[in-house]
Amino acid sequence: xxxxxxxxxxxxxxxxxxxxxxxxxxxxxxxxxxxxxxxxxxxxxxxxxxxxxxxxxxxxxxxxxxxxxxxxxxxxxxxxxxxxxxxxxxxxxxxxxxxxxxxxxxxxxxxxxxxxxxxxxxxxxxxxxxxxxxxxxxxxxxxxxxxxxxxxxx
Numbered sequence: 443x444x445x446x447x448x449x450x451x452x453x454x455x456x457x458x459x460x461x462x463x464x465x466x467x468x469x470x471x472x473x474x475x476x477x478x479x480x481x482x483x484x485x486x487x488x489x490x491x492x493x494x495x496x497x498x499x500x501x502x503x504x505x506x507x508x509x510x511x512x513x514x515x516x517x518x519x520x521x522x523x524x525x526x527x528x529x530x531x532x533x534x535x536x537x538x539x540x541x542x543x544x545x546x547x548x549x550x551x552x553x554x555x556x557x558x559x560x561x562x563x564x565x566x567x568x569x570x571x572x573x574x575x576x577x578x579x580x581x582x583x584x585x586x587x588x589x590x591x592x593x594x595x596x
Contacts, residue, residue, distance in 0.1 A: 443472060443498055443532050444511065449564055450492075450528040450542040451549075453583060457522050457542055459494055460562045461530055462515035462554070462571075469504035472496055472514050472532075480521050491539070492525040494518055496532045513554050513573050517562050549586045550579030551594070561594035563587065 443463040450459045465472060476483050476495040483493065496516075520528075530538040548566040554573045566580040578589040 443496070443514070443537065446530065446532065446537045447569065448494075448528065448530050448538055448540050449568055450540055451563070451565070451583065452542050452544050453587075455521060455523050457492060457520045457525075457528065458517060458563065459492075459520060459528055459530075460515065460517040460564060461494065461496065462513070463532075465498070465512040465514050466510065467507040468509045468512055469501050469507035470498060470512065471501070472498040472516075474516050474518050477518055477520050490525070491527040491529050492520050492522050492542070493529050493531060494520075495534075496530065498533055513571070515554055515562060548580035549583045550581070551577045551586050551590050553577055553594075561590050563590060 443465060446463040448459060448461040450457050473496065474494060475497045478493040526542050528540055528542060529536050543565065549563055550566040551561045552564055553561050553575050561577055563583065563586045579586055
């Protein structure tokens with residue numbers, strides 16, 4: 443995955459992690475397959491960070507791979523009160539580590555143009571790509587969450 447980015451926002455006892463990147467072409471797909479804590483991954487000693495695991499795959503039956511660099515984004519919520527860092531793993535390799543933001547004054551609800559009903563909450567001033575579309579905000583996290591629940595699929 444190219445240009446892997448993530449943001450992690452603490453919301454009470456939970457961390458909402460939104461990850462985005464670019465897949466090499468239309469024959470690739472990616473999905474979040476696990477998280478720590480709260481997923482199937484277990485450690486005998488805490489690694490000192492929360493973690494998200496992404497699996498990137500290629501469809502071997504894909505004959506023609508169109509559209510190079512396909513935007514991809516997905517969010518996951520992690521029940522975690524103590525970790526201050528999140529690491530993102532792609533195909534079992536650590537690709538990125540970001541700090542959990544505790545208090546950010548303004549947020550926005552965004553999507554990436556390829557599905558107008560799938561939305562993600564980001565800090566309003568997060569780095570945007572050309573495909574990023576503001577749907578609601580700037581506003582408080584709670585206002586964005588309510589708007590997202592009423593207007594989006596995710």
